[in-house]
Amino acid sequence: MLGRIVRNVMSNWIGYVVFIVIxxxxxxxxVHTLGNVRYGIWTMIVVIxxxxxxxxxxxxxxxxQYVTRYRAQGKxxxxxxxxxxxxxxxxxxxxxxxxxSAIAAWLIPYWIPIEGLPVWKAQLAFFAxxxxxxxxxxxxxxxxxxxxxxxxxxxxxxxxVTRLISxxxxxWALASxxxxxxxxxxxxxxxxxxxxxxxxxxxxxxxxxxxRPWHVKRAACKMLFSYGVWMWVARxxxxxxxxxxxxxxxxxxGFTAATYYGIAxxxxxxxxxxxxxxxxxxxxxxxxxxATSDDWRVQSVLLRASxxxxxxxxxxxxxxxxxxxxxxxxxxxxxxxxxxxxxxxAAILGVLSIGRVLLAGLxxxxxxxxxxxxxxxxxxxxxxxxxxxxxxxxLCAKYLxxxxxxxxxAVIVLVGHGVVTIYACRLTKVSLLRFARETLLPPAVALxxxxxxCVGICALVQIPGWAGIFSRIGLxxxxxxxxxxxxxxxxxxxxxxxxGVKSRFAARRR
Numbered sequence: 001m002l003g004r005i006v007r008n009v010m011s012n013w014i015g016y017v018v019f020i021v022i023x024x025x026x027x028x029x030x031v032h033t034l035g036n037v038r039y040g041i042w043t044m045i046v047v048i049x050x051x052x053x054x055x056x057x058x059x060x061x062x063x064x065q066y067v068t069r070y071r072a073q074g075k076x077x078x079x080x081x082x083x084x085x086x087x088x089x090x091x092x093x094x095x096x097x098x099x100x101s102a103i104a105a106w107l108i109p110y111w112i113p114i115e116g117l118p119v120w121k122a123q124l125a126f127f128a129x130x131x132x133x134x135x136x137x138x139x140x141x142x143x144x145x146x147x148x149x150x151x152x153x154x155x156x157x158x159x160x161v162t163r164l165i166s167x168x169x170x171x172w173a174l175a176s177x178x179x180x181x182x183x184x185x186x187x188x189x190x191x192x193x194x195x196x197x198x199x200x201x202x203x204x205x206x207x208x209x210x211x212r213p214w215h216v217k218r219a220a221c222k223m224l225f226s227y228g229v230w231m232w233v234a235r236x237x238x239x240x241x242x243x244x245x246x247x248x249x250x251x252x253x254g255f256t257a258a259t260y261y262g263i264a265x266x267x268x269x270x271x272x273x274x275x276x277x278x279x280x281x282x283x284x285x286x287x288x289x290x291a292t293s294d295d296w297r298v299q300s301v302l303l304r305a306s307x308x309x310x311x312x313x314x315x316x317x318x319x320x321x322x323x324x325x326x327x328x329x330x331x332x333x334x335x336x337x338x339x340x341x342x343x344x345x346a347a348i349l350g351v352l353s354i355g356r357v358l359l360a361g362l363x364x365x366x367x368x369x370x371x372x373x374x375x376x377x378x379x380x381x382x383x384x385x386x387x388x389x390x391x392x393x394x395l396c397a398k399y400l401x402x403x404x405x406x407x408x409x410a411v412i413v414l415v416g417h418g419v420v421t422i423y424a425c426r427l428t429k430v431s432l433l434r435f436a437r438e439t440l441l442p443p444a445v446a447l448x449x450x451x452x453x454c455v456g457i458c459a460l461v462q463i464p465g466w467a468g469i470f471s472r473i474g475l476x477x478x479x480x481x482x483x484x485x486x487x488x489x490x491x492x493x494x495x496x497x498x499x500g501v502k503s504r505f506a507a508r509r510r
Contacts, residue, residue: 015156015163016273022167027266028332030183031259033174040255042180043262045126047246052101052133054236055093058228059086060144061235065227065373067148076208083141084215086224090138097137101130125184132188139195142202149205158201162194230375237382244386245393245405252397257342261402263332264348267324271316271357275309298371299428303438306364310443311488313361315450315480320353322454323473330469343402351406355413362417364439365424372427378420385416446487453479 031039063086070079105127109119146155166186173182203209246265250258325346329337337344369378389412396404425435457475461468 015159016270018160019163019273020270022163023266023270024331026167026170027263029171029174031263031332034180036256036259038180040250040258040262041122042125042183043258044247044250044255045122045129045184049101049126049129049133052097052130053137054232055097055134056090056137056140056228056232057093057225058230058232058235059090059224060140060228061231061370062086062224062228063141064144064148065370066223067145071148071206078220079208080210080212080215081217081220082224083145083209084211084213085217085220086141087138087211088213088216089221089224090141094134094137097134098131101127101134104130121179121181125180128181128184128188132191136191136195139199142195142199145202145206145209146198149202151201151205154201154205155198158194158197162190162197165193166190227373227375230379233379234375234382237379237384237386244390245397245409248390248393248397249402249405253342253402257402260336260342260345261348263328263336264345264352267320267328267349268352268356271313271320271353272360274316275313275357275360275363298368299430301371302364302368302424302428302430303435304364305367306362306435306439307442307488309361309363310358310439311361311446311484313358314443314447315477315484317353317358318447318450318454318480319473319476320349320357322451322458323469323476324349327469327473330466347403348406351403351410355410359413359417361443362421365417365421368424368428369420374423374427377423381416381419385412388412442488446483449483449487450476450480453483 030042034042063082066082067079070076070082105123108123108126143155146152169186169190170183173186176182178185246258246261249261325337325344328345328349332345335341337346339347366378369375389409392408392412393405396408421435422432425432454476457472457479461472461475463471
């Protein structure tokens, strides 16, 4: 099991590295080509249309849950009923979402002040992105099938190819003077391309998969909604937690503020992708463990996965604290960290990363709740957490300032993770003392050592420019790997990771 996890994580991280490299060059190009105002408008459009994903009503997570279970149990007839019924439901949802996109695009100038751009271009860009998300609703089912088959290398390959095509097309569109509208059209086209590729891959990987109208069943519909609606409620809270602060900051302080806040969030998103590249692999592992009554596997996800996840997220957290300011200054320009035009992106990054990056590594408890199908509890916690974020972000932005927003977000995330962890420990009959000793203590010690190593490296390596930044990042990452492997991994885990990396590269050479 551990070897398969390592293989899947490595596959995810290869895609993650490609995404980071492309984003490293593409993000400043987009900001400087579009300008702060238009890039702020684009950021707001992407965030708003991102909420369209809620129209899946939690069906995606329900498909992942039941396809994983039925595949592990060899029940392929029930599997096909689940997938076919889910597809039928989301095709209807997709049609409604396209209509909603048209209405929302028409109303956009009434609730978002459009500056420096013809209103019709903003409306068409909004509609294009809305269609992209809407059409992706039923096609995303195949993504869940691939995850249930634990074929993350396939997802990674498709993501890499579509991301490369998207990056090239975006540069061409901006160089041709297409601006915001061109970006929207490219995003729509490449998104559809990726979804179609994943649909084909799912049918190849799961040869028993048959999506047919006669497989649509009322019983499967009931199962999907009984599980999915609570996952949907949990997702609503989660999306408020992730994006509501950017929307409120942009609404109260303007599009330039949204750009500054968005730059910090883009770096946080990259770190979250690395953590998710590890956590996504664990979802089918935990579900299959619960389906086959393998308690050891579920406990392992809670304890070992959280320990490794915290080690990984802690590496990014320390890097953001010690290297974030000079990286942003070199990447986007000194004005973005000077604090003269708006709050420094580095300050926003440092505080936000406490909740969004460091605590993101605590991945085991939530995966346990998913595996045990305790979705009502997850929904309750996420709803309270998301609502608290929305209220706190608005009040802090209006009366206390942007940095108060970041502090409030970090505190709310901390409390939410604490509650989920306590409940997961009760479900798996793991004492809080054991969880603290085996999961929290090793990363805490490693994090302290990582911070000391970063201080020393930054003091010793004084090379200017990108050469110096990448030298310091590389040395800090190397120190983090050595410290993390020594303090946060057992001997067996270290040997498995090394063997997994060796076999991965050997396979590529063949």
